[in-house]
Structure formats: structure tokens, C-alpha cells
Amino acid sequence: MTSDQILDAIGLADETWVADAKANIAAQPRKTTVSVHRRVRRVALLAAVVSLFFTVTAYALGSPAGILSWSLSRGLGQNDFRFLPAYERQVGFPVSAVEEFSNGYRFRELSLVHSSPVDAEGNALAEYLGLDLAYEKADAPDVYLDVEPAALSNEENAPPATETREVGGVTVRYHYSVYMAVPADYRPTAEEEARVASGELQIGYGSDAVQVNPCATIGFVIGDVRYTLLCFADYDADYMFQMAAELLAA
Template sequence: MTIEETAALVRQMQAGNTDAFDEIFAAYEQKAVRTAALICGEVPLAEDIAQETFVTCLLQIEKLQNPYCFSAWFFKILIRCAWKQTKKKQKLMPAEEILAEGAQGLPPVFDSYPSEQRAMYEKLYAAIDSLGQKQRTTLILYYFNDFSIKEIAQITSSLEATVKSRLFAAKAVCGRLWRRNTHSGRGNWFMKRDELDAMIQHAMEKQTEHVDANPMMLERIKREAASRERKERISMKLFTPKRIAVAAIVCFASVTCYAAVHFSGVESRTTIDVTSYAQLEKAEEKVGFDMKTVEAFTNGFTFVNGGTGEMYGQDENGNNIGDPYALMTLSYEKEGKTLVVTAQDGDPYADAGQEVSEGYSSHLYKFVPEGYELTAEDKEREMSGELIISYGTDEVMESVMEVYSWKDGDLFYSMTADNCDLGEEAMAQMAQEMQNA
């Protein structure tokens, strides 16, 4: 199916033509399941990943602004789902069980090859399988799906330089294998690089040639999508706290690596423990959920550091309510301006009995140390709604905070800009970039 044909079907889907989705499914089902199988290592889980990807595609197709970018958009959804499901499985099963089940899920396929060639391909695929998740995914997207560096950067929400680095590192592992098995030196390996590229592609295609989608998948996708649409209509509500990311931005604006900040109804504790974008995977393991992230926004804000922590709802006496919610924060900068995005796996404001809402807001905040005595002017401005007081900083400071909040799945997101003068439209676009990640 050509890009033009795909784009035409996407426009039909966005116009409500369900038959167009059937054609999209027929064109993508095999590649989707096989790509998922290469990432997760077993067929049943790959089918679940592909099915979830198609369900999301069907429900969110209206969000795709450029129909010509459908393929990259689709595989971005699939990759995120595959990473999430694989990580969830690793937490639930011991490593030896995962390896054993993976071996059953993708059985040996090189038995018919001559012994020397069979050994080569088996070791090559073992090397591919040994790669870290993001390096292996990059290799799969490049060789198996034939995506360009630029497209892979879009799919994985990474910089092109990061994609090149992952690809180079992954090929280096395969290159070392090649040299060991051909008994040739470094120079000889570089002469045969094209042949190695062909072998990597062939190994992936051969490993998945018998992996196909369940015949009932299309029916299951439509049934699940219809069920979720009904639930969404029934449970539509407003949600995310506006002040959560504001608490986090105080931490990132301070010189310490830890900060505890509280507002009426919520307390936040954050530790800056992520110093590079590559460390986010470990941070996600620490908080227990996968946060949708981008390394850089299209308007120039670029990742600087991040942190993990927790949030509590509080009663009127300042006592914590229930268990804490895990919190993850990302800090971005552009021309000296700071922007922080947070995600947490629960709503502490709901625990505190406060009404919260999604979308955009802009407020003047005054951050003060513990024990600070409000002036008469402070009290008057706070009562009028002109000023919001927050305790927990080392010194008194005022700042205009723009907040954009939304919910994605089970996670509550807030994006806060500190004196950036972005406006609602710009922040909505940035939030959309994260939702598409």
C-alpha cells in the first residue's frame, strides 16, 4: 500500500468510514505482530501488543494531523505499548521464566541451514536479542521496518543524534560477533559491512516468517474499541490538579537535589536523580509506570534533567491521606527559561476532596519559607484569587506559572512553565507532542 493510499484511508477513517479501518488493518496486521514479536520475544504477547495498538489507532485516529505520517504514528503507538508490556512482564516473572517462555514463543528457525551458516545466524540473532530495549528497537525499526533515522527519531521521541548513537552501538555488538565468527580483523569487517547489514535484516525476517495475527483479532479490536467508547461516554469528567507541576518546578529551580513543597490539599517530595535522558528508563522502573516523554519539543525546549518522588493528599489539618502516589518529573530549558512536566499514578487532590480540572491556567504564585507570616496584602491578594501561596522554599519569590494539565490512561500529567509567556495554544501543542510520544 502506497503512502498516498494509506493517507486516503486515514482521511476516510477520520470521516467515520469503518471499512477504511479494515483495509488499514489488513495492510498493517502482519508487520505489527512481527515487529512486536521481535521486541518482546514471544507470539502471544506480540498479539496482545498489536491488538492494543490497533484499538488505540481506531480510537485516536482523529488526533493524527498529517495522514501522510500514519505509519510513523502507528508504530510509535506500537513501540510504546511493547515497551510497557515487556516491562510489566519482567516485573511479574523471574528472568529465567521469561527466557524460557521467549524461547518457546519464537522457536529456532535456522535448522535447515548448513551448520556453519546456522551457527552464524543463531549467534547473530542472540546478539540482537541481548541488546538493551531501546538499542534493539532502533535496530528493528531500521532493518525490519525500513524507517529512516529521522522517522525513528519521531517514533521513539528522541533526537536524531541519539538514534544514530543507538544504531551504531547496536551494530557494534553485531560487528564484534561477525569478527569472532569469521576470524577476520577490523578492517575486513568494515569491508563486509553491507553483507552484515543484509544478515541482520535476513535474521529478523527469518525469525518472524511464521508469525501471523490471530484470525479473530479484527473482531476483538472492534469489540474492545466499542466497549471503551461506551465507558468513556459514561465516565467523562474533569481531573488533573493544576498545582502539582508547580510544586515540582520549585525543586528544579532550587540549588538542592531535594525539595518538599506543599499547598493546601497536597504535599510533594521530589529528588533530582535523573541527569540524562538515557536514565529515564531506570526512573520509570523506580516509580513503577511508563511516562510518555520527548527529548525535545518542536519549539526548542530541550530535556535537562529529571526526578522521582511522591505526592500525598492532605486533610484540612495538614495530615497525609492514604498511600503516596509515585511522581516523575522532567525539566526542560530554552534560552534560560524553565518548563517542568510531571506525571503521577493517582490524584492526591481527589483524596483531599478538592475539585480539579484539566486544561490551561495561568496564576501568580508566591513561594515562601516554612513559618513565613503573610502580610495583610498577601492575605488580601490570596482571598481575591490574584495570588496563590506555597510554602517550602528557602526564600520568598513570585512567579507567573502557566499550567496545562491532562490525563492519559491511568496517569495524571501537568506541564508548568515558569515566566515563559507561552500561552494556551503553545502549551496545548506541547502537551499533544507528549501524548503522541
Template sequence: MNKTEFDEKMKNMLHECADDLHAPDTMKTRVDFALRSAQVKPRHRWGKRIAVLAAVAAIAVTGAFAAGGFGSITSHSWANQRMSLAQTQQHMEQAGVEFTLPESIGGFTFSYGYDADTLAESAAGEREQVKEVNAEYEKDGVTLDFSAHTAYTVFDGEDDPYAPDAERDVNGVTLAFRDTAYLFVPPDYQPTDEEKQQERAGKLAISYGSDQVENTQFQSVSWTQDGVEYSLSGFDTGLDSEEMLSMAAELVK
């Protein structure tokens, strides 16, 4: 997939997010809109990157959706970008993020870094370009994605009513953990009545586009500190809220 194709997918993805405001008001459903539109296949590394960008973008604009507006964030990265720790650190500094990347997080070792360019637009049409820097960490075949970027200002004043699954306060910073269940299915998949009920209740997100039925979980911790938004996330990490929150707490200054 080239940069132009990815840009178009991300744009359509987030337009669909805005168009589906009539759906159940849950974070799990919001994030699914992004993943469903992107039609990702999470077992592939590039597919996972698309999925992570989509999920994080959807989380970032939840407040704008909740406020009744049509805010959006479009984002893209490059499949072949593999930056070293030093290069990733340099890009963070260039992006205005004062943060020292560790070589490891909770036993997960740095693998590579990559950039993601984002364009945020509020319901009022205010636009803002932000450079996001990501770092992937791996342990025993499990991947965690750490991302950081200066906080969006076009969404200031819009509250996020969706409570996370768990929270922890560290040095005055609130860490928010979310664990979202996903069912990736082929385009012609017909959900069972039970699955439909779980989806309406916000307990299950069904994402179309895979060539076979796959069950997966997306765990994430997000926080804001000193004008910078951070997140630590991954698919099927096997980590619970305490473990994820503890790892994120190590990153708070």
C-alpha cells in the first residue's frame, strides 16, 4: 500500500466515524468504526500498524464526537520506515516532544521507530497539523506501540464522557486504560444474534475485512502531560490493566 492509498483509507475511515454518530455511544464502538473502515488484517505487521493508528486516532477524537461535532484526524505513516532508537529520539525532539525514550519498557525491548503525520480538524473547521512519533517494543513475540505527539488544541473544551476500564494517578497525571474486544471477520460474515447484542452493548467490536474469523484484544493506556499526549498499546498483549498501567507509570516524569 502506498502513501496516497493509505491517506485515502484514513480519510474515509474517519469520515465514517463522524457519519455513524447514531451508533451506541461507547468507546469500543467508536474505535471499531475506524478499524472497520480501514479493513485491516491484524496478523500482518503493516496491518497492525494501520490498526494501531486507526484506533489511537479514534480515541483522540472521542471528545469531539461526543460533543456532537464532526471532528476528525487523518493520519499516515510509511511501511518501510525503520528508525533506530537514536533516530527516533531525534525525531521526537524535532516534533517538540521532550521525552527520553527508554531502551526497554517493562521487559519489552525497543525494536524500531516510525513517524506518523496527522491532520486534526474540529467541528468548526479549525485545522492543525501534528507530527506523531512511534516506537515499537517487543517481547516474546508480543508488540507494544508507544506514541507521542504535542496535544491537539483544536479540540480544547470538548469533554470525553467515555469512562476507561481502569485509571491510575501518577504524580498528578491520570493514566487511562482500555481493553477492547475485536472480532475480525470476512466482508460477507453474518454476526450471530448474540454477537449483535454484544456489539450494541459495546462489549464487542466487529471489524470487516479479514479473510477469516479472528478474535483479538486491543489494550491501551493513554495520558497527557505537559502539553504532550502519550499512548502505550498493542493487540493481544496478554497484559492486564495493572501491568499496563504499571508500565505506563514508569514513563511518567
């Protein structure tokens, strides 16, 4: 099997899905104009916000063109948590992680992630190693923990944190947002329009029915290492901050 075959198979995807992927951008003139204005205003607001989600360090890599894209590859998964120290030696930094959270989420798998930021000329700027841990719980969406060098991410466009707390002397940021896929003729309510303007709701037009996908993330930096805990679930701040506290105490 080759990447060509997979790419060709993806090319045969349902046209409705393909169009839906760009529902805010493709030929829907009225909604596209509104979406662009909201996006521009939101980017301008983010640029003015003092406390961004994470410090922007990616441009410290020294390329005047900045980071254009990323190349990612991932190693085979490891199901035994006892091998974590071996992975810590590979990535070159200690990892604060637990095998089981008090809320019942249990470790399922961890793997190495290779990241290479690429500049506009296609040159790889550096090679970084990080770790990806997956946790599972019965009748609940998976939780993912990304652990990577803090210099990797360009967070200029990150939305402002929904809530920030100090946990054990570490600044932890919680962000919650909701993504609604709606039919092309959907008319947002006044409340939804206000939530889009504030950045807590994103609407994509073109689906068959209204679908709501919540997303809760927690993030913090210890030294030069960034931790991001992510779950596509309706988890509130207390729930996520508790998980962060357990990671920090590990």
C-alpha cells in the first residue's frame, strides 16, 4: 500500500463532506463575508490580548520566513506505562504523567511524535521529539495528552483562555469551545451570534443536520516542556483542572 493509494481513496470522499470542510469559505457569498469579518476581528482581538494561551517562541528558531508547515511522523504505540522512562530518555526531558486519573481515565497507549517545522522554502528548520499519551474510559470520549518542547508551537492564533488558575505554582489555562455544524440555510440565534463574536462558538455551514462538538483543553508549561490535555467532550473547568493537578503532582 502506498500514500498514493490512500490519497486517491481520500479523493473519492463524499462531495458533501468535501464541500462541508470549506463551508465557511466556499461559494456562499453572504455567510462567507460575515465569517471573514468575524475571523479578521477575532484575529485583531487576539493580537491585542496580553495573556496569550502560550508564549510564542516558534519564530525564535531564526527563519525570517517563519514556520510554514509541519512534518509529523509517529512511532508505534506502546501499551505498557512502565516503558515511560525509556521514552523520556528518547525525548530528552522528564514527563509528568499518570497511569490512571482519579476520574477513572486509564492509560491506553503512548507513542513518540517526530515534528519538523518547515519554512517557506521547504527547508526543515529543526527536528523535535514529543510524546503522545492516550487515555480511555468506558462510555466516554478518549483524552489525549501531548507533551512536546514548548518551542514547537506557534500559538499566535490561539483563542484566549476560558479560565486560568495557578496549580502548584504553575499557570494552567483551560479553554472550552463548541463547534456547530449546521445546514446551509441555518440562521444563528442572537445568542449564537454573540458567542461566535466572543470566540466560544464556531459555526460551519453545509452539514445535513445540526451537530455539536464540544472541545475542552487544558495547557501548561513546565520548564521548556508544554503539556496539552485535550478531549472532545463537554468537560468543565473543575474537571479538567483536577486532571492537570494530578499530572503536576506526578
